[in-house]
Amino acid sequence: MNDGRQAQLAGNLARVRERIAIACAAAGRDPAEVTLIAVTKTYPADDVRLLAGLGVRQVAENRDQEAAAKADACADLPLSWHFVGQLQTNKVRSVVRYADHVHSVDRLRLVGALSGAATAADRELGCLIQVALDAGSGERGERGGVAPTEVGALADAIASADGLRLDGVMTVAPLAGPYAGQPRAAFDRLTEISSRLREAHPAANMVSAGMSQDLEQAVAAGATHVRVGTAVLGVRPRLR
Numbered sequence: 418m419n420d421g422r423q424a425q426l427a428g429n430l431a432r433v434r435e436r437i438a439i440a441c442a443a444a445g446r447d448p449a450e451v452t453l454i455a456v457t458k459t460y461p462a463d464d465v466r467l468l469a470g471l472g473v474r475q476v477a478e479n480r481d482q483e484a485a486a487k488a489d490a491c492a493d494l495p496l497s498w499h500f501v502g503q504l505q506t507n508k509v510r511s512v513v514r515y516a517d518h519v520h521s522v523d524r525l526r527l528v529g530a531l532s533g534a535a536t537a538a539d540r541e542l543g544c545l546i547q548v549a550l551d552a553g554s555g556e557r558g559e560r561g562g563v564a565p566t567e568v569g570a571l572a573d574a575i576a577s578a579d580g581l582r583l584d585g586v587m588t589v590a591p592l593a594g595p596y597a598g599q600p601r602a603a604f605d606r607l608t609e610i611s612s613r614l615r616e617a618h619p620a621a622n623m624v625s626a627g628m629s630q631d632l633e634q635a636v637a638a639g640a641t642h643v644r645v646g647t648a649v650l651g652v653r654p655r656l657r
């Protein structure tokens with residue numbers, strides 16, 4: 418039974434890696450520049466274990482309760498955990514126990530909470546600023562994220578916070594606004610924001626963009642990390 422699931426995951430992974438390789442070739446990029454993060458939300462720890470056996474080292478989750486249990490069940494595996502969901506400050510203490518990276522940092526209050534929790538846990542947490550490309554100044558995105566105009570201030574706050582390391586930027590292609598249906602344009606915009614960020618913070622070079630449906634566009638635009646769920650694990654039973 419596990420053998421069947423393992424074969425399925427192996428086939429899916431091979432197809433995703435091939436898609437990344439083809440997109441890299443088309444863009445003149447080295448596939449080693451693009452890291453695949455498997456988004457395992459809604460799938461059991463057994464799947465994470467099978468993926469680890471197939472060479473996956475980066476996994477992502479979007480809900481703390483589910484992620485904490487899975488990370489605990491997989492504590493013996495050589496995995497890095499990425500938290501990619503909207504994050505409430507009351508979940509921060511739990512998240513810093515297992516997460517190596519949080520991709521969804523989008524407000525100063527969250528920076529303060531993450532810094533306090535990371536320091537208390539004696540951990541260094543990698544932070545990516547989630548950019549909402551459809552948000553105007555002072556607004557937050559429908560699915561989280563800070564407006565492009567506020568990335569600089571948030572970056573400075575993260576860079577000077579104890580326990581935090583500024584790693585880069587993340588986005589989800591907007592479903593509404595001028596970028597709706599234009600993932601390539603959205604990811605190009607994120608790359609511009611990343612370039613500007615690196616002028617002040619040269620080490621913050623992660624560009625997290627692209628999911629199952631638009632990973633090619635993300636690779637073409639310069640993403641360093643793609644977050645792929647469905648194409649690796651299958652269609653999730655229900656969106657949560």
Ligand SMILES: *Cc1c(COP(=O)(O)O)cnc(C)c1O
Binds near residue numbers: 630
């Ligand atoms: C679920 C999720 C993904 C993966 O999406 P798929 O379309 O299943 O590949 C990527 N990023 C975030 C933030 C997610 O919540």
